[in-house]
Amino acid sequence: MSDADDTVADAGFDDWLDAAEDGAAYYLECPEDHTSLPPRRVCPDCGSTDLEELALPDTGEVRTFTVTHVPTPAFEEDAPYATAVVDFGPVSLTGQVVGIDVGDVETGLTVELEISVSETTGERVIGLRPA
């Protein structure tokens, strides 16, 4: 990682992580009710540029998950870890399941968002904790 990577934020995305840390995670919705995640200026479904930020529901349900044993270098110290795709209703999110043994993760598990950090890099990671 260069210094630039360490110091320059990703506008829209890091702002979203900041909001999530404050318990104010959100998703985007256009007038036709298509939903998406930032950073985004245009609705990917209809091209509308009128996107409103709405509060992400508090809990979601695991749609699918995997336990990764062979990570990228950025997660070397974290493996094995469970990654899940979680349905929050209007949008789904991908994150790491935390606060539970990886062997106990299952489809249908109810989780809430909790921004965590990579044990390897200290970078913020979207975490999902059993609710």
Place this chain on the structure above:
Amino acid sequence: MSDVRVAGTGLTPFGNSPERTSRDLFAEASIAAFEDSGVPREDVEGVLYGNFMGELSEHQGHQGPLMAEAAGVQAPATRYESACASSGAAVREAVKRIRTGEDDVLLVGGAERMTNLGTAGATEALAIAADDLWEVRAGVTFPGAYALMARAYFDEFGGEHEDLAHIAVKNHENALSNEKAQYQSAIEVSDALEAPPVSEPLGLYDACPISDGASALVLTSESYAEEHDLEAPVAITGTGQGGDRMALHDREYLARSPAAREAGDEAYADAGVSAGDVDLAEVHDCFTIAEVLALEALDLEPIGEGITAARDGRTTADGETPINLSGGLKAKGHPVGATGASQIAEVTDLLAGDHPNSDHVADATTGVAHNAGGTVASATVHVLEVLE
């Protein structure tokens, strides 16, 4: 609109050659393709070259002109990047250029140098095919993404790891006679089931290897082939491309590949064939589950039934529709940027009777090549037919 003839095919061995540069790999593949075609280099009007991770593995951008030079071709050259579908996309653009009459002869192909990165480095490089912000930063790897799809498939349609193991066994079996394949070794179902987990439920034998290699094709217009009396009985008669949302979590279905279906439907319609006409296919089995999703997207298996195709013998070498007679990405290897064009080369050789496995498909006239990028946010499908 003329058909596009595959005048020559060339492949390097796929495998472990970390010291070889991609320019060296592509040069070797292009020499083989030119020799096979009988087309002189000076007739080439353009080079379309697929590559995915050259910036990461070789610190080399701007690879189009570099590869034209490596191939000894003085013609404009462009690199195409669409992750693992990079050279499938290059082939598709070449087909369109020849069909419009803009060009008569094009050199198309791809290369990837990967093993010099090591396992961790290659894992990182492959991961960039996913959404960096929303997937990679959550720890999603390339095998991890397919593992998410595999579990979703099992949950929706049933199936188990043992079904996937039969796909690995089949593709290793097919590669035994392919001297270009990375693995020319048979495996047992138990080997696959007992292999170390990579990203559960997928294990080491569910994954294609990390590979170095290159592929090249000389494509010509029908009129050029006729005027120069080329021996080029196989033509690309259909081309299609599809797209999808980048992140897996933004898709309605986690266990289907709509981009591949879109590409397949377009390619079938373009060629005027249907799935029932397909005698053989090379599909993008970067992971065993990917072969299942490909078969269903191409209508070669009904939705939810592709999982048993290998286990029940429908897709084995002597089955109704042999799939991945080359060994597939699983056993032949997956030098990412080379893969799409290599599939066209394999289907061409299988249909022309020039492939070690051609005997299994002696009467075949129609083949399909399916190339997918990332978790199939991009896909190309080509139909090839024997015309004479």
